[in-house]
Amino acid sequence: AQSVAQPEDQVNVAEGNPLTVKCTYSVSGNPYLFWYVQYPNRGLQFLLKYITGDNLVKGSYGFEAEFNKSQTSFHLKKPSALVSDSALYFCAVRDILTGGGNKLTFGTGTQLKVEL
Amino acid sequence: GAVVSQHPSRVICKSGTSVKIECRSLDFQATTMFWYRQFPKQSLMLMATSNEGSKATYEQGVEKDKFLINHASLTLSTLTVTSAHPEDSSFYICSARTSSGGSYEQYFGPGTRLTVT
Numbered sequence: 001a002q003s004v005a006q007p008e009d010q011v012n013v014a015e016g017n018p019l020t021v022k023c024t025y026s027v028s029g030n031p032y033l034f035w036y037v038q039y040p041n042r043g044l045q046f047l048l049k050y051i052t053g054d055n056l057v058k059g060s061y062g063f064e065a066e067f068n069k070s071q072t073s074f075h076l077k078k079p080s081a082l083v084s085d086s087a088l089y090f091c092a093v094r095d096i097l098t099g100g101g102n103k104l105t106f107g108t109g110t111q112l113k114v115e116l
Numbered sequence: 117g118a119v120v121s122q123h124p125s126r127v128i129c130k131s132g133t134s135v136k137i138e139c140r141s142l143d144f145q146a147t148t149m150f151w152y153r154q155f156p157k158q159s160l161m162l163m164a165t166s167n168e169g170s171k172a173t174y175e176q177g178v179e180k181d182k183f184l185i186n187h188a189s190l191t192l193s194t195l196t197v198t199s200a201h202p203e204d205s206s207f208y209i210c211s212a213r214t215s216s217g218g219s220y221e222q223y224f225g226p227g228t229r230l231t232v233t
Binding site: 034036041042043044045046049090103104106107108109 | 120122150157158159160162165207209211221222223224225226227229
């Protein structure tokens, strides 16, 4: 079975500082990995994905994530945080081997708070 | 591109009534649509997966007779909450996926806030 862990319920960072939101995963085969962002009372917005290729993936709004197979991690990063980045971030995985029936498994979410 | 809409955005209904939520893919054909439920400050829980023209596949613990899903076309799926009760109050989010172009991400709708009184 596939699973995702986001160990931090909340991350606080000052505007202008780099931010990292952690994600680790567990799958039987090779993973498809995704990051989504959710603003209050809104659906999820796609940020970036890793399917294959370069381990460093660049996405929307200046976000990037690094796929680390040995550590089974896919941490989300941004060099300089903005107050407007404050939102709920979800990591998700789909297991290629099992197919997962196209199912995404989501982590529990990390609330990012960027302060002036 | 890849826009998914949901209607209504919020609905309040009385206990015992039924509510229908629509999910539309506006600029692509969605071979597969997913329905999620999200409780406050919690993750998304997959309720069911539907493929156009076939019966939905429900996740364990989800009552298929209570949450009726129809995926009659490549751009529309509906979720009907039958005989709603206050415990059905939640945020319902749909997503859509196309099988073309090697795209693997799901595109999410804006969600529907259901309140059952």
